Amino acid sequence: MKKEWMEKHADGSYTVRTCGWSPPGDHPVGCGMKLHVKDGKLVKVEGDPEHPISQGRLCVRCLTLPEFVHHPDRIIYPMKRAPENRGKDKWEKITWDEAYDIIVEKVNGFKKNHGAESIIVFGGTGREACLYYYPLGFSTLQTPNVCYPLSGWSCYGPRCAITDYILGAGYPEIDFAGHYPDRYDHPGYRVPEYLVLWGKMPLWSNPDGFYGHSIIDMMKRGTKIISIDPRLNFLSARAAYWMQLRPGTDTALALGFLNVIINEDLYDHKFVEDWCYGFDELKERVQQYPVEKVAEITGIPAAKIIECARAMATAKPTAIQWGLAVDENPNGVQLGHAILSLSAITGNLDVPGGITLGPPAALLGKWRVETRSQISEELWEKRIGAKEWPALSTALATTHPDETLDTLESGKPYKLRMGWFNSSNFITPTNSAAPQRWYEALKTLEFNVVQDCFMTPTAMAFGDIFLPLPTFAEHDGVVLTHFGRNAIFAGAMNEAFRVGDTRSDIEVCIELGKRLNPENWPWENVPDFFTDQLKPELGIDFDGLREAGVFQPGYEYRKHETGKLRFDGEPGFNTVTGKVELYSTLFEEWGEDPLPYYKEPPYSPVSTPEIAKEYPLVLTTGARKTTSFHSEHRQIKSLRDIDPDPILEINPETAASLGVKEGDWVYIENQFGKCKEKAHLMPAMKPNVVHATHGWWFPEEEAEEPSLYGVWKSNINTLIPHKHIGKLGFGAPFKAILCKVYKAED
Amino acid sequence: MSRNGLLIDYEYCTGCHSCEVSCRNEKNLPKDKWGIKMTEVGPFNVEGDKWEWNFVPVPTQICDLCEDRLAKGQKPACALHCLGQCMEVGPIDELAKKAEAKGKSVAIFVP
Numbered sequence: 048m049k050k051e052w053m054e055k056h057a058d059g060s061y062t063v064r065t066c067g068w069s070p071p072g073d074h075p076v077g078c079g080m081k082l083h084v085k086d087g088k089l090v091k092v093e094g095d096p097e098h099p100i101s102q103g104r105l106c107v108r109c110l111t112l113p114e115f116v117h118h119p120d121r122i123i124y125p126m127k128r129a130p131e132n133r134g135k136d137k138w139e140k141i142t143w144d145e146a147y148d149i150i151v152e153k154v155n156g157f158k159k160n161h162g163a164e165s166i167i168v169f170g171g172t173g174r175e176a177c178l179y180y181y182p183l184g185f186s187t188l189q190t191p192n193v194c195y196p197l198s199g200w201s202c203y204g205p206r207c208a209i210t211d212y213i214l215g216a217g218y219p220e221i222d223f224a225g226h227y228p229d230r231y232d233h234p235g236y237r238v239p240e241y242l243v244l245w246g247k248m249p250l251w252s253n254p255d256g257f258y259g260h261s262i263i264d265m266m267k268r269g270t271k272i273i274s275i276d277p278r279l280n281f282l283s284a285r286a287a288y289w290m291q292l293r294p295g296t297d298t299a300l301a302l303g304f305l306n307v308i309i310n311e312d313l314y315d316h317k318f319v320e321d322w323c324y325g326f327d328e329l330k331e332r333v334q335q336y337p338v339e340k341v342a343e344i345t346g347i348p349a350a351k352i353i354e355c356a357r358a359m360a361t362a363k364p365t366a367i368q369w370g371l372a373v374d375e376n377p378n379g380v381q382l383g384h385a386i387l388s389l390s391a392i393t394g395n396l397d398v399p400g401g402i403t404l405g406p407p408a409a410l411l412g413k414w415r416v417e418t419r420s421q422i423s424e425e426l427w428e429k430r431i432g433a434k435e436w437p438a439l440s441t442a443l444a445t446t447h448p449d450e451t452l453d454t455l456e457s458g459k460p461y462k463l464r465m466g467w468f469n470s471s472n473f474i475t476p477t478n479s480a481a482p483q484r485w486y487e488a489l490k491t492l493e494f495n496v497v498q499d500c501f502m503t504p505t506a507m508a509f510g511d512i513f514l515p516l517p518t519f520a521e522h523d524g525v526v527l528t529h530f531g532r533n534a535i536f537a538g539a540m541n542e543a544f545r546v547g548d549t550r551s552d553i554e555v556c557i558e559l560g561k562r563l564n565p566e567n568w569p570w571e572n573v574p575d576f577f578t579d580q581l582k583p584e585l586g587i588d589f590d591g592l593r594e595a596g597v598f599q600p601g602y603e604y605r606k607h608e609t610g611k612l613r614f615d616g617e618p619g620f621n622t623v624t625g626k627v628e629l630y631s632t633l634f635e636e637w638g639e640d641p642l643p644y645y646k647e648p649p650y651s652p653v654s655t656p657e658i659a660k661e662y663p664l665v666l667t668t669g670a671r672k673t674t675s676f677h678s679e680h681r682q683i684k685s686l687r688d689i690d691p692d693p694i695l696e697i698n699p700e701t702a703a704s705l706g707v708k709e710g711d712w713v714y715i716e717n718q719f720g721k722c723k724e725k726a727h728l729m730p731a732m733k734p735n736v737v738h739a740t741h742g743w744w745f746p747e748e749e750a751e752e753p754s755l756y757g758v759w760k761s762n763i764n765t766l767i768p769h770k771h772i773g774k775l776g777f778g779a780p781f782k783a784i785l786c787k788v789y790k791a792e793d
Numbered sequence: 794m795s796r797n798g799l800l801i802d803y804e805y806c807t808g809c810h811s812c813e814v815s816c817r818n819e820k821n822l823p824k825d826k827w828g829i830k831m832t833e834v835g836p837f838n839v840e841g842d843k844w845e846w847n848f849v850p851v852p853t854q855i856c857d858l859c860e861d862r863l864a865k866g867q868k869p870a871c872a873l874h875c876l877g878q879c880m881e882v883g884p885i886d887e888l889a890k891k892a893e894a895k896g897k898s899v900a901i902f903v904p
Contacts, residue, residue, distance in 0.1 A: 091818055094874050103873045110814045110874065250807050250876075260876045263805050279836055281807050284846040673809050685817075688824060689810055731836055731844065 048079075048097040048596035052541055060085035064095055064596060066526045066538030068519050070470065070500050071115050071679045072108045074173040075256040076101075077526035077538035079596065080109055084544045089113045089520060099228055099597060100258045100536070106673055111685045116518055116546060120682055120746065121501055123547020126513040130494070134508055134752030143550065143558075146512055151562050153494045154188060157465050164429040165464040166190040167451070171471030172202055172478055172677055173255075175519065176498070177530060178415055179552035180469045181444060186418040186567050187560040188467065191430040194446045196473050198480035198779035199772035200439060201374040203255060207532060208442035208777065209373075209383035212633045214396075215621025216612055217405020218532040219387070221366035223261040225528075225535035226403070226602035231268060235604075237400040238265045240362035241287070243273040245386060246297060246372020246782070248280045251671040254370065256528025256535065273355060275300065277667055278696065278738050279731030288355045292345040294667040294736060295648035295783025298378045300352070301385035302645055303341030306333040307356035308393065314360065315394030322607055322620070323391055325630020325641070332642040344645065344653075346733070360393050364400040371669060372782050377771060379778035380438075381643040384631065388643065391627045397605050404606065405533030407614060407621045411580050412531055416444045421567055429461070436776035438637045449770040452481075455488035466492040469552070470516065472503040474755075475678045476668075476722075476741045476764035480779050483720065483765055498555070501682060504744050504758035507751070515549040517542075522551035523573045525581070525592065536599045537585065539592045639774050648783040649771045650717075652735070655785070662717045662785035664701070665736045668763050669781055675742060682746035693743040693761040695724040697788065698732040705788060712791040715739055717784065720765025723791050737788060739763045796903070797858050798885040799869075801850060804898035805877040808833065808848035812871035812880065819862075819870035820855060828855040829871055850880070852904035858882050 052064040061084055066077035079098025083091040092112045096103035115121075125146040126138040157165045168184040170176060170193065184193035195204065210216055221242065227233035242265060249259035262282065266272065274283035275290045275297065283289040292300055308314055309330050319326050342349040359365050367390050373383045395401035409415070419427065431454050432447025433440035439447055455463055466489065473479045474486050489495075489509055497503075497510035506513055524540035550558065553573055560568030570576040578588040585598060592598055603611060610616040619625035623632045635641040647654035651665065674686040681687065695713055707713055711726045715737070724739055732738070741764065745757035759765070767781050808831060816828035829852045836846035850871070852858075859869030863882065867873070872880040881888065885903065892899040 093815075093870075096868070096873065102878070103868065104876050104878065105811060105815070105874045106876060107810050107814045110811060110818060250809075260807070260878075263807065263877050263879075267805065279844060279846070281846065284836060284844040285804075289842060289844075685814060685824065729836070730838065 050594045052539065052593050052596065063541050063543035065520065065541045065543065066597065067109055068524070068526045068540065069174040069676055069679065070516055070518050071112070071676060072519065073253050073676050075526045075528050075530060076253045076258055077256065077528060077536065077597070078105060078109060080105055082520050082543040087544055089116050089544060097596070099230060099599065100225055104260060107686060107689070108674070108676060108680060111683055112518070112520060114683050114685055115680070116520060118682060121546070122499070122513060122515045123549055124515060125548070128511055130511055133511070134755070136507070136750050138513065143548065146514060147559060147562060149512060150496060150559065153465060154563060161462070161464055163188070163190045163426060164192055164461060166467070167192040167194055167446070167463050167465070168467040168469055169471045169473065170195050170469050171473065174470040175524060176470035176552050178527065179556055181415045182418045183467065183469060183552070183556050186421050187556050187563055189422060189564060191422050191427050192446050193444065194448060194451045196448050196451065196471070196479045196485065198449055198767070198769060199377065199777050200443060200445070200448055201777070201779045201781060202371060203374065204443050205374040205379055205777040206369060206383055208438065209380055209387065211442045212631055213384055213387050213622065213628050214404065215407055217407060217409065218255065218529050219402045219404055220257055220529060220533050221368045222400050222403045223257070223265060225258065225261070226599055228599060231264065235399055237364065238268045238270050239364050239366040239400045240271065241273055241359060241365045242270050243275065243359060243365065243367040244282060245275045245367055245369045247368055247370025248276065248282065248670060249368065250281060251673050255530065273359065277733065277736055278670060279729065280670070288351070288358065290347050290351070290355060291733065292347055294665050295376060295378070295651060295780065296345045297372055297376065298382040298385060298643065299336065299341050299344040299645040300347065301382055301389060302333055302336035302643060303338050303352050304356040304359065304389055305329070305385060306336050306341070307338060307353050308360045308389070309333055311357070313357065314392040318394045319392050322626055324624040324626035324628050326392070328642055329388060329629040332644070336645065359389070364395050364398055365393060366395065366401050374778060375669065375781035376783065377649060377773040377778040377780060378646040380773050380775050381645070385643040387627070388629050391629070396627070397607065399604060403533060403602060404612065405529065406606070406611065409531035410534040410537070410600070411525070411527060411584060414580055419444050421564070438633070438639070438775035439777060447776055449772060452485060452488055452769060455491060456484070464493045466495045466509065468495065468497040468505060468509065470498055472499065472505045472678045474505045474508060475503065475744045475758055476762045477677045480764055480767040480781070481719070481769040482762060484769055498552070501746070502750065503678070504755040507755055514555060515547065517545055517549040517551050521545045521549065522554065523577070523589070524551065524553065525577055534600060536597045537581070537592065538597050539595070541593060634775070637775060648780050650780065650785045651783060658718065659785055662787045663735060664786050664788060666715065666739060666766065666784050666786040667736065667782045668739050669741050670738060672740065678742040678744060681744055693724040693740050694727045695788065696727050696729040696732055696738040698734045699728040699730055701734045702726060702728050705790065707788070707790050713788050714791050715763065715766065715786050715788055717766050717786045719768045722760065722762045722765055724761050724763070737786070795885045797882055798888050799852055799858060799902045799904065800881045800883070800888040800891060801900045801902070802879040802895060802898065803847050803849045803900060805879040806848040806850065807877045809876040811874040811876055812850045815870040815874040819859065822855065826855065827853055829853065847898070849900055852902050854904065856904040858904065
């Protein structure tokens with residue numbers, strides 16, 4: 048990419064190159080774009096053809112960025128509201144100094160009177176804040192309680208934890224040649240022969256920084272798709288194998304694949320002998336999952352399971368990309384374990400076109416999770432749910448999400464008093480199960496700070512102080528794909544202009560850090576801060592990154608052979624046994640089965656046939672659209688014109704039997720809650736399965752309580768129960784629960 | 794050399810709407826006008842495991858194939874931003890050869 052990242056034009060306007068990351072838009076995908084600014088306004092966004100990954104491509108969320116940035120409803124000044132006015136639109140504009148003064152006084156007061164543990168930071172999904180909520184909590188506010196409130200930590204965290212324990216590596220991502228400037232033409236690279244999309248549809252989700260449409264690049268170069276998904280999507284419609292399983296039965300399918308591959312002797316003997324621990328035990332375990340039994344559980348014909356398993360095992364390479372369906376499942380640890388085992392025994396780990404593995408230490412990780420060393424051991428011991436859930440608290444530096452709700456409700460082991468909502472709008476159906484319980488429980492907090500771009504249902508309900516965030520176009524930063532756990536690249540985010548008086552996450556960390564914990568926040572500005580983080584690891588300063596645009600650190604395959612997967616430099620994997628643990632020594636120590644097993648979803652036609660009589664449909668949730676990032680973008684007119692309503696996908700015959708027609712509003716209801724979405728008839732849905740979209744609230748509706756922008760109307764997460772999680776504390780049934788559907792007459 | 798047309802390899806059009814929105818940005822069009830608009834066919838089951846589900850963007854009379862951008866050496870707005878990279882503007886005779894080589898799921902528009 049060219050060195051100049053800013054270009055001035057004759058009419059006084061200018062163009063700034065940058066890489067994107069929400070707010071607003073997406074995970075740390077870092078798509079390249081040019082921001083055209085005239086008279087202080089963002090007038091146009093164009094894709095940057097020089098960017099090695101996105102190559103000029105840009106989705107509608109960035110193409111409509113000017114609408115987001117200059118939206119009349121955007122909050123661009125700090126505000127306060129008296130606690131008795133929570134839920135009412137009675138905000139008062141204040142200065143940053145006043146906001147910080149109030150916060151400092153409150154924080155110091157809570158620390159002195161109740162201990163720092165009475166403060167809790169809530170994070171959200173995928174936004175830039177994901178990097179900063181750890182230092183915000185551990186260093187700026189100095190509390191041990193940073194909470195990702197989604198039941199069972201059901202997003203990314205479980206997959207990272209499983210990888211830590213089974214492989215001892217950073218995040219496993221399919222090899223899409225993203226590490227190389229010359230991409231697919233890189234010497235030694237080959238495209239996957241089969242790409243398995245397991246509970247994942249990356250075209251719209253761009254998960255964790257993986258550029259979703261890379262899959263199209265690879266298909267054009269010959270990659271064939273295996274799609275494991277209860278829903279038909281664009282890729283399953285073009286797949287060599289679409290495995291349409293009953294929602295929540297994924298682990299049975301994985302064990303069925305393992306059964307075929309092991310019994311038909313299709314595995315990589317050398318890799319198994321040299322690098323795997325517990326193969327004989329796994330072989331014995333998979334005998335419990337003959338294909339006929341798996342066919343009955345999953346609803347996929349036995350012959351198709353056998354054929355697909357053979358294709359996966361004999362193709363070289365096969366890359367399995369695991370999705371949110373691994374996390375949003377109480378049986379998901381076993382699913383993740385089985386998927387990693389499949390990749391390992393077929394010889395597809397850390398090979399070209401297979402699965403790439405990040406090193407065990409995250410890129411630029413020092414100032415993030417490791418800021419917890421600034422907290423005393425005594426205080427760290429008070430982290431909520433850490434003792435009860437060691438498998439979660441060993442891998443993740445957060446509280447246990449479900450225990451956190453219990454603590455809010457019970458005041459035990461201590462009362463939480465202050466909440467900081469860091470880019471998390473989680474009473475909308477995004478980042479919590481049983482949001483109606485969270486809503487009640489969060490009312491007990493005495494003081495709340497919210498950071499966001501717009502007033503949200505969560506901010507309207509709880510905020511006492513609102514700190515406005517700039518968009519990614521309005522501040523300096525670094526985009527780090529996969530949150531640094533297997534970074535494809537680091538991208539420069541350049542401030543092009545700024546609307547109003549906003550502060551980015553890192554600016555708030557520094558400015559408030561100087562007031563609360565100055566010793567650990569010595570930096571005078573953001574570029575200096577980033578230079579100090581980048582220089583030791585990548586050898587460039589922040590200006591160097593700006594000039595590079597995108598910095599690809601490169602990649603080395605088969606690191607287990609060269610000692611680069613372990614801190615001690617020895618060959619092998621960074622696990623207890625030094626090998627890929629097909630049999631997990633740590634799971635065993637924590638009282639879990641050391642081998643993968645299948646367990647029915649907590650509520651299903653098989654596990655709860657009595658309940659299924661009243662709620663006969665299997666509900667799966669959470670598939671994404673290109674027009675929104677979870678609960679973002681609902682107020683952006685151009686995007687709402689494309690996707691105006693929350694959509695329930697239902698089989699046409701099922702719909703007809705319920706008297707439901709295309710476009711009818713329907714209620715979706717079970718024993719835990721109910722909500723309303725619009726029916727869309729999809730011939731590819733199984734007759735007893737429905738899918739509902741998430742993330743809906745209605746900025747155009749009444750702001751004040753009890754409406755809160757209509758947050759309860761289409762709140763699909765009210766149907767998902769609290770604390771129905773796996774034995775190790777991970778996974779909740781967002782993708783497999785029972786419900787009934789009926790036409791809404793109101 | 795023949796006049797320009799717009800080739801769409803709709804095997805890879807994922808229905809992302811980027812052509813519609815980027816065209817609107819480029820041509821300053823209001824929300825009720827389109828330089829190009831996506832159509833959807835399916836999904837329906839053809840037979841067995843075979844499904845038909847296609848998106849095909851159709852340019853309108855507003856589309857001038859981004860003459861100005863082409864003159865500046867830039868790709869047309871739709872083709873630049875297309876997530877599936879399945880759009881191309883060029884002389885019709887060359888596009889026809891590409892369509893023949895591809896062999897399926899290709900449309901050429903002359904708006």
